[in-house]
Amino acid sequence: MRHKIVALCSFCLVVLSATFTSAQAVKQRPTTNISVGHNIEITLKPYKNTKIYLGTNYGQNRVLADSTILNEASVGYFKGKAKLTPGIYFVVSPKYAILFEFLVDDGQQFKMIADTLNLSGFKIIGSKENDIFSAYSKSMNQLGAQRSQLEQAYARATTALDSANYLLSLKKIDASFKQERQKIILTAPKSMMRFFLDVLQRPEAPAIPIVNGKADSSYPFYYVKNHFWDNVVFNDNRLIRTPFFEAKLDEYFKNYVSREPDSIIEEVQYMLAVAKTGKEIYPFLLFKFTNKYISPEFMGQDKVFLHLFQNFFSKGDTVLLNNESKKSITERAYSIMANLIGNPAPALDLNTIDNKSFSLYSQQAKYTFIAFWDPTCGHCKVEMPRVDSFYTNNWKQLGVQVIGVNTNFKELAAWKQFITDQHFNTGWSHIYQTEEALNAEINAGKATTIRQLYDVFKTPTFYLLDKDKKIIAKNLSIDQFHEFLQSQQKK
Numbered sequence: 001m002r003h004k005i006v007a008l009c010s011f012c013l014v015v016l017s018a019t020f021t022s023a024q025a026v027k028q029r030p031t032t033n034i035s036v037g038h039n040i041e042i043t044l045k046p047y048k049n050t051k052i053y054l055g056t057n058y059g060q061n062r063v064l065a066d067s068t069i070l071n072e073a074s075v076g077y078f079k080g081k082a083k084l085t086p087g088i089y090f091v092v093s094p095k096y097a098i099l100f101e102f103l104v105d106d107g108q109q110f111k112m113i114a115d116t117l118n119l120s121g122f123k124i125i126g127s128k129e130n131d132i133f134s135a136y137s138k139s140m141n142q143l144g145a146q147r148s149q150l151e152q153a154y155a156r157a158t159t160a161l162d163s164a165n166y167l168l169s170l171k172k173i174d175a176s177f178k179q180e181r182q183k184i185i186l187t188a189p190k191s192m193m194r195f196f197l198d199v200l201q202r203p204e205a206p207a208i209p210i211v212n213g214k215a216d217s218s219y220p221f222y223y224v225k226n227h228f229w230d231n232v233v234f235n236d237n238r239l240i241r242t243p244f245f246e247a248k249l250d251e252y253f254k255n256y257v258s259r260e261p262d263s264i265i266e267e268v269q270y271m272l273a274v275a276k277t278g279k280e281i282y283p284f285l286l287f288k289f290t291n292k293y294i295s296p297e298f299m300g301q302d303k304v305f306l307h308l309f310q311n312f313f314s315k316g317d318t319v320l321l322n323n324e325s326k327k328s329i330t331e332r333a334y335s336i337m338a339n340l341i342g343n344p345a346p347a348l349d350l351n352t353i354d355n356k357s358f359s360l361y362s363q364q365a366k367y368t369f370i371a372f373w374d375p376t377c378g379h380c381k382v383e384m385p386r387v388d389s390f391y392t393n394n395w396k397q398l399g400v401q402v403i404g405v406n407t408n409f410k411e412l413a414a415w416k417q418f419i420t421d422q423h424f425n426t427g428w429s430h431i432y433q434t435e436e437a438l439n440a441e442i443n444a445g446k447a448t449t450i451r452q453l454y455d456v457f458k459t460p461t462f463y464l465l466d467k468d469k470k471i472i473a474k475n476l477s478i479d480q481f482h483e484f485l486q487s488q489q490k491k
Contacts, residue, residue: 037083038066038108042091044099045074045115053092054078056085056104059246059284064092083108085280086192087241103192104241105129132184132193139180147173195238199245203227225256234271234285235278246288261303264293268304272312283320286312294332299475300341309333335455345370345469346453348405350437353416353430361469363429366399367485368465372456374408375415380460385422386478387462396427398485406432407451407459 044052047070054066065084068076083106090101091112100114100122107127114122124130150173154166184193205220229252232239239245257267268289275282286308293304313321313329321329338346348360348370360368371387373380384404391402404424406415409432419430433450441449454461464473464481473484 037081038104039077039079040104040108041075041077041111042068042070043073043075043111043113044070044091045117047094047116048072048074050094052076052094053096054089055092055098056087056089056241057243059240059288060243062098062243065089085237085241087238088196088243089241103127103129103133105192129192132188132191136180136184136193140177143173143176143180192238195236196242198231199239199242199248201230202248203230221256228252228256234274235276235281237278237280239281240284249288259298259301261301261307264301264304265307268308269311286317286320290329294329299473302336303340306333306336306340335452335457338453339455339463339471339474341471341474343471345463345465345471346450348403348431348450350405350431350433350450353419353432358429358431360403363401363403365401366467367395367488368401368403368469369395369481370403370405370454370463370465371460372405372407372454372462373460375406375411375418376408377459381418383460383478384418384424388422388424388428390478390482391427394482395485398489400485401429402427403429403431405450406430407456409433409435409438 040054042052049070049072051067051069053064054068055062056065057063066078066080068078070076084104086105087103088101089104091099091114093099093116099116100119102112102124105127107129110124110126110130112122112124124134147170150166150169154163154170157163157166181197184191184197188194203224205224207220208215208217209219210216253264253267257263272282272285272289275285290305290308293301293308296302296304309329310333313333345360345368348358350358352358360370369387369391371384373384375381387402391400395402404419406412408415412432415430415432419425419428424430438449451457454463462474462476462478462481463471464484466472472488473481476484
């Protein structure tokens with residue numbers, strides 16, 4: 001079961017519908033002497049009497065932020081009382097095709113003139129930021145075309161001399177790319193183009209240094225990590241109005257942050273603390289991290305989600321959620337609080353298959369494998385015999401005790417029959433909670449049931465405990481549990 005929380009807040013962008021509005025019903029107004037947050041005039045030939053859109057990025061997603069209807073002269077106005085968040089925007093055709101990109105800075109009063117028959121000739125009047133962007137884009141496109149031609153020629157080279165010459169030319173082109181970027185840094189240090197270049201920049205790994213006669217092979221890695229976000233401040237809302245910030249963020253967590261939850265928490269905490277004053281970037285990061293770690297890719301990383309809940313959502317940030325998401329995120333947090341890796345396993349004081357008392361903490365074993373399963377679950381009928389096979393052939397010799405917990409007290413007959421048919425009798429402990437015991441818990445006002453304590457919202461659900469009944473593995477496949485046990489033995 002995949003959990004995903006979606007922020008529903010007043011400043012989140014909503015994709016506009018494609019409903020057509022008659023151009024005759026809209027009176028276009030001139031751009032002069034109008035005090036509004038944004039007022040961008042556009043002439044887009046040959047479109048007439050039709051709706052076009054203003055799009056932007058929300059991380060790696062594309063959304064529509066505004067729309068206008070072009071009149072008989074192909075003129076329209078993207079306008080509103082609120083300012084647009086500065087960043088990269090694009091014009092979208094009536095059929096939702098992106099036509100061209102441009103920049104929106106704090107000065108949101110300018111004109112665009114374009115013809116779909118010759119989009120390379122579009123121009124923007126009254127925006128210095130777009131003058132810088134246009135000049136830089138033109139230079140980079142020219143260099144990119146030259147590099148592509150050289151790469152093709154290099155691939156066709158038939159002699160070593162030709163290959164060497166083409167490689168030298170490619171290095172010169174790469175140097176020209178760097179020179180163009182450096183030109184922006186020197187001539188327009190406070191421009192949006194400089195800001196975007198800082199976000200795009202990846203530090204180059206230095207050579208491995210020799211320290212006290214030994215090579216320090218870890219130095220290049222930590223150098224890149226420590227300089228990965230140079231000149232990038234996480235409270236800048238412009239970050240999410242680019243298609244490349246989120247990609248860089250994903251790259252950083254994948255390649256430069258340990259998978260250990262405490263290491264992730266340290267990074268996430270810092271980014272969110274800095275981003276707190278960013279009206280749009282803060283909820284973007286908060287929900288990105290929440291969605292990533294509420295059902296994490298790697299075991300134990302749900303601790304990151306719990307940290308987010310305890311340090312952000314439970315301290316007031318649930319105002320960013322609608323009621324459904326607020327309920328879901330709170331329930332999810334309470335479901336994993338008791339079963340984090342390293343925690344003592346919640347008590348299991350239940351009945352055996354022959355209705356004798358059973359207590360988890362009265363059992364003595366080097367390892368305890370707990371399987372929560374339902375005798376009517378098709379997947380359980382496939383996986384539980386595999387558990388028994390691993391137990392019989394290997395785990396038993398490692399000192400593993402297997403406990404099967406029936407989660408469906410209404411199917412006791414089917415449970416007993418399956419156990420008999422599959423010969424799960426040797427070495428297993430089969431237990432369940434009676435209906436009376438469950439009702440007694442509920443009537444006593446217990447906040448959490450066994451299902452909640454062990455986060456059993458799908459079957460089968462597996463846990464592995466150490467000799468002290470601390471949780472050391474969960475949410476793995478049977479094969480992964482087997483590999484984990486083998487690695488524990490090697491330790």
